[in-house]
Amino acid sequence: MSETSADPGLDAQRQQLREFASSVLDAYERMPMDNRKYGLTVLAPSALCFILGIVGAIALPAPILVRIPVFLLGMLILFAGLLYPRLLVEDQRRGLENQLHLVITHLTVLSTTNIDRVAVFRQLGREEEYGELAVEMRRITELVDTWNQSLDDALQRRSRAVPSRELGDFLDRLAYSLNAGQSLDDFLLGEQRTMIEKYVTVYESALGNLDVMKDLYLSMILSMTFAIINAIVLPILTGTDATLTIATVIVLFVFVQLGFYFVIRTMSPYDPLWYQQDEYRTKMDRQIDIALYGAVALSLTFIGILALGTAGWTPIGEAVRNVMFDLPVPVLIAAPITPLAVPGLVARHHENDIKERDEEYTGFIRALGASESAKQSTTRAVLESLREKDFGVLSREIDRLYVRLNMRVAPDRSWFFFTAEASSYLIQKFSEMYLVGRQMGGDPKQLGELISKNMNEVLKLRRQRDQATVTLIGVLYGITASASFAFFIGLEVVEILATFSSKLNLAQFEFGQIIYAGVYNIPLIEYLLSLIILFNGVLSALMIRMVDGGHTANSYLHFVVLVWIGCGAAVLTSSLAGGLISV
Structure with missing residues (x-):
């Protein structure tokens, strides 16, 4: 009974795999580059990187936590090369569907005027802001003007060529209606309700996918956090190079976050809030620019002062150096970027x-x-x-x-x-x-x-997006605090064990050395963990900006807050652990 019930699910999975493989092969046919040239310039180097990853995972004289990321990196490069044409077609599809509702509304507005129906498509082809859709409108008018095809034949021809099913169905219905004698404005006015319903469905589906990706991202980051903790703690028992092990796992952590960033960037509905152009700088633009330039200048000044303190140059550097010795490393990393929150606050007010x-x-x-x-x-x-x-x-x-x-x-x-x-x-x-x-x-x-x-x-859909953004912000803020706590509690455990091992005379025991405290460079590892917090703040802030569709400067505020949350959790963890040691 269970075997028969499992067969439909297995058949569905096989069907999905066949459809995915078919879509990849179709993407290679649509790709502007010749397949032979793509194979030589992209696929061959990708395969070579994969082979080198396998060789490195087998032959490198390094611990398993180092060799596994080497293999995974080679596999990632190979899959990226194989699937890039599919991603290219997917990006083109998104470009066609992102603003389809605006284009259909624009078509409807123009169709109710006194201009020729071909001129309607010609007018839309001049709107460069529509991107791929404007290109598609120009292709339709080119078939009419250059190849003397009728408008309905041109629409039907392009409906079979576009990678977007939504746009293809719309062009096919429009071609059939025009061929049947229906006027363009009658069809488009009747299409409004259908268009809005489909746009709502696509938008809500994108928000639902983002919700799923949020849960998956949470699971993956928790797994990578566990891997980094193992990379921190295990070398004290095995004697392997702790810095190399931690750095390798950190690289894998970075690649995982980059992958999720690009996935969220692909899934997020394109619905920008701001209208920005270079021809006329408004008062809001000038205020944000002034705040941004001032914040960057102030941050660079702080970084320069810290550099003088690190090198001990000039009397200012010597004075700063004395202060730096009393401050934790996470605070020294978070403090210089704090002024960047100002342009974020200005942009948030205007938003x-x-x-x-x-x-x-x-x-x-x-x-x-x-x-x-x-x-x-x-x-x-x-x-x-x-x-x-x-x-x-x-x-x-x-x-x-x-x-x-x-x-x-x-x-x-x-x-x-x-x-x-x-x-x-x-x-x-x-x-x-x-x-x-x-x-x-x-x-x-x-x-x-x-x-x-x-x-x-x-606007109704934007309210739903705002709710999804608030949820995402809460998840990213929470996982930043918990991951930072886990990183530094692992480091503090290592320091505690190293302190205890220095107080014990293990030479009197016959079982030999069991704790390898000498493999750790604690200050360097602390810097590496602080850099993870910094990198996590950058990508998390960009994810929030992708989802909420706001101004780029708004991400600076989230970046500063995320870094301070991570650094604050690190300092608090170190302080609590230091108190336990003293007790």
Whole structure:
């Protein structure tokens, strides 16, 4: 009975393996590089590294904790070379699906105007911010313009070639509807509900995958923490080189964290919060830049002072050197980076304002469209009365938009400054859609309602993402503290054993030496463990930034907090263990 019940699961696993192998082979066919050239330049060196890893794991005169990471590193390089084409296609698929909801909304807005349906795709092909989707729109128009194919034939042809199933299904449905005689705007307006539901499903699925990866990451980091503790403690019993063993396991720990960082980067939904461009530096951008430059300069100054203290140069260096002897190594590593928290705090303050602007924008754009349609007047005339209403933190930008339009600044430039000062990615994209739709003759009420409805759905998903981010932050902060405690408690155990062995005269016993305290360089190992805390802070802060979609400067705050949590746990552990020794 159990054998028959296990067969369906085994068949499903075999089917999944076959599908994965088929997807890898298909990725090699889609890869822009010739397969023979890829084999010679990438696969052959990867296989050589794998063989060297096997030889090193067998022949190296090193402990098992050193030889295993050597083999795993060679295997990692081989798998990376074999699966890189698959990752390349997956990255292209993500590029097509990340902003698909925005492109379909943009298509819908343009389709309700008075332009030709091929011109709709041509207009989207000029939007470089859409990345792979803009390239795909240009390919469709190229088939129409250069190869004289009809639009429905071009859509159907590209639906079979794109690596994204979501985009392929959409293009195929659109091609069938156009061939059947349905107008482009009718199809796209009817597609809105389906598009939103699919986008919600994909977004929530990505958040669910991140939740699974969070649990897996927790398990792997705990396992690697256990491995590092073994690397710290075992050499005192075996007599192997402790520094080499610990350094090798630390390298493996770093590779595990890097792997999880790239996986989380791949799985995170692409939904940036900030709209950033180089043409116009807003007040927020200038404040963050000033805080960042000042913090980096201050950190470099602290590092320079510590370098003088380490070398003992100049009277300042000698004075600092005396202070450094009284401070733990983790504190000396965490202190110079503390100023980097300032730009993070500034960016976090502005991010809260951006989120409030996003919430207010849906009501503003709906009211603007309805008022323009009812009064049959220009945007400037409607804003004259609309700006008197309270739209929270967005009121200032609305008032400045009216002033610019009233001063006869071109609508394109007026809306550009409006979106730049709002600094919101969603406000920028939807405002551009509204402006283009109005300029091409679209109904303002229909445009406002369409944009408001779609943006509300995105904001609901962002609230779920914020909850997932808070959970991830709690996990990363907690695991940083626990791992740091485990690292340094292992080091303190070694120091305690070394202290006891120095007090005992083991030569009088016949069983010989059982504790090898001489294989440890305690200060160097303490530096290595502190560097783990530093590296963990960098990658964990980048993971948080990938998930929350915020400003890069926001990760500096998490970096500083994570490093201080790890270093604080290390200092506390050393102090408690030192107290036990003295007792």
